[in-house]
Amino acid sequence: MMLIEETGVADTTLPVDVFKAHLRMGSGFGTETLQDEVLVSFLRAAVAAVEARTGKALIRRKFSWSLSSWRDDLAQPFPIAPVHSVDSVTTISSDGAQTVVDAQMYWLDRDRQRPMLRTTSAALATIPRFGTVSITFEAGMGSDWSQVPADLQQAVFLLSAHYYEFRHETNLSDGCMPFGVSSLIERYRPMRLGMRVGG
16 A cells, blocks of 8 residues: 655644744744744654554645555555545556546545545446556645644644653654644544455
8 A cells, every 4th residue: 555645734734833932832932943945844843753653644635555465355445544536447457558537436425534435336446467556645633733723733733842841852762742732633633443344
């Protein structure tokens, strides 16, 4: 499976000025020490970390998702949520030949926790042997920062500040996540269910 961002988050979408205020209040840094490029990089890193832990896209954007087999013939859960629309489903054979699947053959189950691509017929499109299927879709909680839930905004600020404060440290463990951040994102983390997705 491969998930690729087709459109990234613009720098202007990130709340740099609000983050500056957060740093001044929380850590006592003066504005003269803050560089926008540095803050943008920490905000991006924090957004990516929160998205990875929750399986939720914070800012709405386009993705391309490629996989070699369906998890279930009737429904395929998306790797990220919430999904707003499916632009196309295309099967690709081993020699590179592409076939666009008729949009009437599938539909989007817009569950905010576990969105799925579902079939309208007996099964999802057949993936060629040694081939893949590519799904392009749009996902995200909002088109701008104000539409991101307040607790996830706070989680990003706390994690960005953590990265900023320990930016010179080299011995932090991989995937370090402060407790306050973990608490804020806990309810957004995906549930792991050991059952088939088609029922």
